[in-house]
Amino acid sequence: MSDSILINEDGVAEVSVSDARKHLPAILDAVEEHDAFVYLTRSGRRVAAVMPPDIADNYEAIEDAYWSQRAEQAHAEVRSNTDTTMSWEQALVDLEGKAEA
Structure with missing residues (x-):
């Protein structure tokens, strides 16, 4: 995974929990700059979400x-x-x- 988050056309991204640990600043930037929803996944299943406040x-x-x-x-x-x-x-x-x- 690069330092940018891949956001789909609906403004949504999915990131594994292990990648999220390494790329938290990029996740926060995606949420703040693009009003994106970033779902954190574990074994392909959504377990949490980071969203605009x-x-x-x-x-x-x-x-x-x-x-x-x-x-x-x-x-x-x-x-x-x-x-x-x-x-x-x-x-x-x-x-x-x-x-x-």
Whole structure:
């Protein structure tokens, strides 16, 4: 492998982990200068990716929004189903009672 990374027409490159160890500066240059995605491979299988930080930031924001929405949905479901929920104290009483039986 030379000191440059071969980026395909889609802006993607694949580099083995062993080559990545030797050519990290070239990988970082490809990502920074060409907005490339560089997949690191082990035995031909993708195991990691190096990507522009703005894309990673966007992914993180999407994940945060998704899990926030899921948490809000769960809270709304609990609030709307008060007849099927119980307090922690009641759950302990029920569990301890069953353990003694």
